[in-house]
Amino acid sequence: MQRHRQAKWDETESDGHEPLLAEKDLTRHEPSDTYLPDDLTRDGVELPSISEPELVRHYTRLSQMNYGIDSGPYPLGSCTMKYNPKFTEDIAGQPAAAVHPDRDPELAQGTLQVYHELQDYLSRIGGMSAVTLQPPAGAAGELTGILVAKAYHEHNDEGDQREEILVPASAHGTNFASAAMAGYDIVELPADDDGRVDLDALSEAVGDSTAALMLTNPNTLGLFERDIEEIATIVHDAGGLLYYDGANLNALLGRARPGDMGFDVMHFNVHKTFATPHGGGGPGAGPIGVREGLEKFLPSPQVRVDGDEYTLVEPAESIGKVHGSMGNWLVLLKTHAYISRLGDEGLVDTSAKAVLNANYLAERIDLEVPFGPFHHEFVASAGETDAADFAKAMLDNGVHPPTTKWPEIVDEALMTEPTEAESKRSLERLAAAFNAVSEADDDAIAAAPRMTAAKRIDQTTAARDPKLSWQQLSD
Amino acid sequence: MNQTHPTRETDLSFDESDAAQAESGSPFTPHDAEDVTEMLAAIGADDVEELFDVPEPVRYDGSFGIEGRSERAVRRRLDRTLDANADVVEFLGRGHYSHYVPSVVDSLSLRSEFITSYTQYQPEVSQGFLQVLFEFQSLVTELTGMDVANCSMYDAATALGEAATLADRVRAADGSTILVPDYLRAERRAVLENYADGPGLEIREFPTANGMVDPDALESALGEDVLLVYVENPTTDGVIEEHLDEIGSILEDRETLFCLGSDLLALSLLQNPADVGADVVVGNAGVLGLPNVYGMGIGLFACREEFLRQVPGRLVGASEDADGDRTYTLTLQTREQHIRRERATSNICSNQAWVALRTAIHAAYLGPEGLTALADRCTRLPARLAAELDAIPGVSAPANDAYHFREFTAEIDGDAEAVVSELADRGFAVHRRGDDAIQVCVTETNEEHAAELLETVREVMA
């Protein structure tokens, strides 16, 4: 069994751990001799004033109180927390990558070539006709894709009539929220007994008012929607579009393409599938792909190549823009580097090992894993134990726990995605961490975690009496 | 020659292909053949292919036609590709700025515990990043004077979009109009239109004068239907707004939110949004922490306390752990998509947290004095450059009779397109503004080239 004692810095003088910068020094500075007249300037600012050596120590200590993929396994289901290759940071850090977005295209040919090549790579990988790289995250990709679907229906004079988006109950929260942001009513679809789309319920729900069905495949239980061709037919026959949430594309790299399955619009989650770092919550990127006939609705601009010159083009009936510029460029550059490092063989090997790892891990843990056969992830049940408590107890074993309590179709869900980057030995340590908790008694679970920088955190107080800044701490 | 080691025919060719030394599978999967065999045996499968439950008609054979390369080859290839970006000195701004990013920002933000972590769903092992985000929120709170700041939106444009939908949720005007100034960048407006589309908000423009708000014109554009008025300080034309107090008074007793667009550096010197009655502050926080990376940034979003439960995006709050120590955690999550689904305040999930880390480090590096001094410099540099440009025959600068921040527009006798393109040929990138104006942005990162720029403009205008 593996143990992990997380670093923890605290000072007896402060009531927390590493003191806030503001607790080390808070200096009020009032500008004098400014070029601007007084009535255009503020009275002053009150901020920490500390030296470079102190600053470096502060952030180094904070990093030691943070768990990342490089620390150990991070099987957060649906998030694809795979190893982030280091060479991509060197590529992103070079000065030639730092150019202004308003350069004339002639002055940014290198950057535009990278965009164009990545549009092409992703079109091939998704089996799509065209790709935009503009959406800055998966959720932004969803909003973009749904706006494309809306533009398509409006183009066909069916905009007013098609006011519903169908979303399976097990879908990610962003699917519901993105469709609602685009102005749609949501129709939730129940799953069948196998955990997949219930075809009868689908047939019942689709109709003249259906704008699209949003689907994740493999779904959030890790199951391939085997009836995908029939699903596509049902939705298309009713005049709706089929939207692919690409969060789980890692499972299918090189094995199946959304375009071939009948999807009309899809997003990629490059911070999942293509190994760009999650950065403590972002930035990611959520490019979308569309099938033939929908290219004209894509956001503006698209990068095209004309001979050997890269140009920016506004699609004929573009939905406009979803980001102030061209999306999260540095993330896209890292995506390009990762895909061209792997190539066909590496991409196919990725899905093979991702699925192999999930199946091996499921085999080694002593918890019930309903449904199957699953691919890159599975959803185990914590049984009698609260899944959130189960997760806390795993923390002391040097692993990050799975995603908890979602999808709700499994009681006390532990949604587990080890990714292709874990070795057999690491998976065995991870399985041991699950098994130790499944055998632990209630008291031990309730007392966990013990070896993390913070002990169990009181969420209720945080929400009831919000303290969101150092200013509010002293209120 | 006495050759004891005669050259043998084999193994001696130079491999110049890009694929040289590329592995056969993924270099990032640790399994050897024995591991795979044992794992398959444990699962009870003969072959990995068996594990894919994909019907035959939709299977794909994996031949994308993308060639794998060694790490060195990928770097070499992308280095060469990016080298095709012209070697010009940028005097470009309009919402995207270049400030010197000190080395500590890269060095600390690339610490792998930070960059390879994700959203802090398990706060007990994520105290480090949570504290970073808490400190970032505090920084934004101080600089905007607002009560609440979230820990990031995607960029300035999407932050404005979110402000518009917030106004729709918290205000009960007789209509659904979002009033924006005529100087709003087309790109920001286009993003705003898409956020406004779902809730059915209408975007309307009000005219400005001399690059800033004309309070009378604003007042006559206002109606009972207006949910939000957006104003920038500085504007994307570089003008420092002189009527913020009046705008605040005009909007004070209305069902209309006052949304101010700015950036963290400008805010450290210019009027405090809270003092002029702003309700929401949006903008680009990435002016600190990131150089110009093709428009990638971080949206800042701060507002007054009364809108707390309608704020989009993640919020980090302080709490206590079982030992009674102060700790940090994501909080008020019932606003968010993973709990509230279609009734969430926004669809945002992944955000720009790592950029927030960089911004926080950069701001702490500068400190209050450094921030203010740099901001002050950003008011002097454009004044100096404009005065010198104005001395060149055929150039009139600045076009607006105002104070400026980092940048200004200049009127040109002659064809602006030709002038901009001639400048580019000679190694300088500036903005073209219509047929007879250009826009020039100067900060500490390009001021050393200002004299050459002036010389070149003189030649081009001659």
Ligand SMILES: Cc1ncc(COP(=O)(O)O)c(C=O)c1O
């Ligand atoms: C299934 C699914 N869809 C969509 C998303 C949203 O992606 P992002 O966080 O990049 O906005 C996620 C990510 O967490 C997800 O797991």
